[in-house]
Amino acid sequence: MAMNMEGLIAPMVATQKSGTNQTLQWRLRQLNSLLLMINERQEDFVDALHQDLGKERTECMYSEINLVKNEIKQFQRELKGWMKPTPSRYPCAIVPSVCKVHSFPLSGPGCLILAPFNYPFCLSLLAVVGAFGGGNPCILKPSELCPSVSALFAKLVPKYFEKGAFQVVEGGAEETTVLMAQHWGLVHFTGSERVGRIVQTLAAKTLSPTLLELGGKSPTIIAEDCPDNMTVVCNRVMAGKLMNCGQTCIAPDFVLCHRSKVTSFCKEAAASIDRLFGKDQTHSSSELPRIVQQIHAQRHIELIEEIENTNAEKIIYGGSKMCDVKTKFIAPTLVLDPSKESRLMKEEIFGPILPIVIYDSDDEAIDFINDMRGTPLALYIFTKSQQRYDHLMSRIPSGSIMRNETILQFIVPDFPFGGLWTSGIGNYKGFFVHSRFFPPMVKLSSPRNRHRNEGKAPSFPSQHSSRCSHSVDNQTIIFCSYDIISFGYGNKQCDDSIGSYFGSNSHFLASVLDLSLTFNVKYLLFTLYLSSFRQHFLPHELVLYVTV
Numbered sequence: 251m252a253m254n255m256e257g258l259i260a261p262m263v264a265t266q267k268s269g270t271n272q273t274l275q276w277r278l279r280q281l282n283s284l285l286l287m288i289n290e291r292q293e294d295f296v297d298a299l300h301q302d303l304g305k306e307r308t309e310c311m312y313s314e315i316n317l318v319k320n321e322i323k324q325f326q327r328e329l330k331g332w333m334k335p336t337p338s339r340y341p342c343a344i345v346p347s348v349c350k351v352h353s354f355p356l357s358g359p360g361c362l363i364l365a366p367f368n369y370p371f372c373l374s375l376l377a378v379v380g381a382f383g384g385g386n387p388c389i390l391k392p393s394e395l396c397p398s399v400s401a402l403f404a405k406l407v408p409k410y411f412e413k414g415a416f417q418v419v420e421g422g423a424e425e426t427t428v429l430m431a432q433h434w435g436l437v438h439f440t441g442s443e444r445v446g447r448i449v450q451t452l453a454a455k456t457l458s459p460t461l462l463e464l465g466g467k468s469p470t471i472i473a474e475d476c477p478d479n480m481t482v483v484c485n486r487v488m489a490g491k492l493m494n495c496g497q498t499c500i501a502p503d504f505v506l507c508h509r510s511k512v513t514s515f516c517k518e519a520a521a522s523i524d525r526l527f528g529k530d531q532t533h534s535s536s537e538l539p540r541i542v543q544q545i546h547a548q549r550h551i552e553l554i555e556e557i558e559n560t561n562a563e564k565i566i567y568g569g570s571k572m573c574d575v576k577t578k579f580i581a582p583t584l585v586l587d588p589s590k591e592s593r594l595m596k597e598e599i600f601g602p603i604l605p606i607v608i609y610d611s612d613d614e615a616i617d618f619i620n621d622m623r624g625t626p627l628a629l630y631i632f633t634k635s636q637q638r639y640d641h642l643m644s645r646i647p648s649g650s651i652m653r654n655e656t657i658l659q660f661i662v663p664d665f666p667f668g669g670l671w672t673s674g675i676g677n678y679k680g681f682f683v684h685s686r687f688f689p690p691m692v693k694l695s696s697p698r699n700r701h702r703n704e705g706k707a708p709s710f711p712s713q714h715s716s717r718c719s720h721s722v723d724n725q726t727i728i729f730c731s732y733d734i735i736s737f738g739y740g741n742k743q744c745d746d747s748i749g750s751y752f753g754s755n756s757h758f759l760a761s762v763l764d765l766s767l768t769f770n771v772k773y774l775l776f777t778l779y780l781s782s783f784r785q786h787f788l789p790h791e792l793v794l795y796v797t798v
Contacts, residue, residue: 281329314369358458391425488526509608551570553593582603
C-alpha cells in the first residue's frame with residue numbers, strides 16, 4: 251500500500267502555519283497527552299516489550315518507562331524558563347540596541363524520528379519529548395523489528411494526539427526511504443553506523459539536519475589500582491553489560507584488564523552473572539532478555555564459535571552450547587584474551603558476550619583503544635587514582651566517560667547524550683534539547699527614530715557633557731564605538747557642532763581603545779551613546795571625525 255505523504259504532511263504544515271505550536275500552552279498540552287497515554291496504557295507497553303525483547307516488568311520500568319516519565323516531568327517544570335529569550339552581549343558599535351536569542355520551532359513540517367529496536371519505547375519517546383518541547387510536530391517510525399511495540403504506538407497515538415502534532419508510520423526500509431525524500435526540520439535517527447550513513451546521505455539530498463545516535467565498541471578499563479572490592483567492580487560492569495541482553499549502545503563492549511587484576515576479575519565476573527541470573531541458565535528459565543531476532547541470535551553464536559574453533563580454552567564462562575537460536579536466547583559468555591583480528595574485536599558486539607583483553611601499561615591500553623576503528627560512544631575507567639583517570643580521559647576521545655561505574659550517565663537529566671564521529675553526530679536530553687530541537691534565532695532591535703545619514707547633526711545639551719567621559723590615569727576615555735560606514739553626516743554643520751560640543755577636550759581621541767595603535771587610517775568615525783540620557787535622548791548619536 252502506497253504511503254500518502256500529502257496526507258501525513260498537510261496537518262503538520264497547517265500546525266506550523268497557525269503558529270499555535272510556538273506557544274507554551276501547545277507544547278505543554280502535547281507533553282500532558284503523552285504522559286497521560288503512558289500512565290493509562292503502561293501495562294500494555296510492558297506486555298509489548300516482553301513480547302518483542304523478553305524483558306521482565308522490572309527492567310521495563312527502570313530502563314524504559316520511568317526514564318520517559320522523568321523526562322516529561324522535567325520539561326513540564328523547566329520548559330517555560332527554557333523558552334525565555336536569552337540576552338546577548340553586543341559590541342559598542344551598535345549601541346543603543348537590544349540583542350536577544352529566541353528559540354523557535356524547526357523549519358519544514360516538523361521532525362522525523364527513526365527509532366531503534368533495542369529500547370523501542372524509551373528511545374522513541376525521549377526524542378518525541380524533545381520535539382514537543384521545541385514546538386515541533388513529529389512523525390515517529392518505530393523499528394519494524396519490534397512489531398508489538400510498533401503496533402501499539404500506531405493504535406494509541408491517534409487516540410491521544412491530533413494529526414498536526416504526532417503521527418506514527420509503521421514499516422521498514424521502503425517506508426523510511428519514502429519519508430526521507432521529504433524535507434524535515436530534523437531527522438532524529440538512533441541505530442547502527444551502517445544505517446546512519448544511509449540516513450545521512452538521504453538527508454543531504456533535501457538539506458535536512460540530522461541527529462545521529464549510533465554506537466561503537468565502548469571499552470572498560472580495569473586499571474592496576476582499581477577499587478579493592480572486585481565484587482562491586484564486577485557487579486557494576488556485568489550489570490551494565492547484560493542489561494537488555496547487551497543490546498545497549500553504551501554497554502561495555504569489551505574489558506581492558508591490567509595483568510595483575512585478570513585472575514580476580516574473571517572469577518568475580520562469573521560470580522556476578524550467577525548472582526544476577528542464577529547458575530545453569532537455560533533458554534526456558536533465564537530472566538535474561540532475548541536478542542531481538544533469530545538472525546541476530548545466530549550472529550552471536552557465530553562470534554562465540556569462531557573463538558571456540560580457534561582455542562576453546564578462551565571461553566571461561568558460557569559458550570555456544572548454552573545458546574538457542576529458536577528462542578533467541580544467548581547465554582552470557584566471557585572470552586579471555588581473544589585475537590585482535592577476531593570478529594569479536596572488530597565488530598560492535600551488541601549482545602551478552604564480554605571479551606577480556608590483558609594489558610600491562612596505561613600507554614598500551616590507550617594505543618589499543620585509539621588504534622581501533624571509530625570513536626567509542628562511552629568509556630569506563632575503574633581506578634582509585636585521579637591522576638590516572640585524568641590521563642586516560644585526556645588521551646582517549648569518547649562521547650561520554652565514567653569513573654568506577656557504567657551506563658548511569660544516561661539517567662542524569664541534564665547530561666547531553668551523544669557520540670563523536672562514528673558513534674554519533676549531535677546530542678540531546680534534558681536542557682540540551684536546545685541545541686537540536688530549539689533552533690536559536692537572533693533578534694536585534696534599535697531605536698525606531700535613530701539618526702541615519704540624515705545630513706544634519708543631532709543636538710546635545712552642553713551642560714551634560716561631563717557625563718560622557720571618564721578619566722583614567724589622566725586620560726579621558728569616551729565611551730564610544732567605531733563604525734566606518736554607517737554614521738557619516740559629512741557636512742560643515744556637523745563639524746561645527748562637534749567643535750562647540752567638546753571644545754578643548756578633543757585630546758581624548760588618542761586614548762579610545764588604543765585605536766591609534768591598531769588602525770592605520772587618517773579618519774575614523776565614532777558613535778557616542780549617552781547612556782545617562784537613555785530615557786530622553788535614546789535616539790541621539792554624536793558622530794566624530796577623528797584624526798589619529
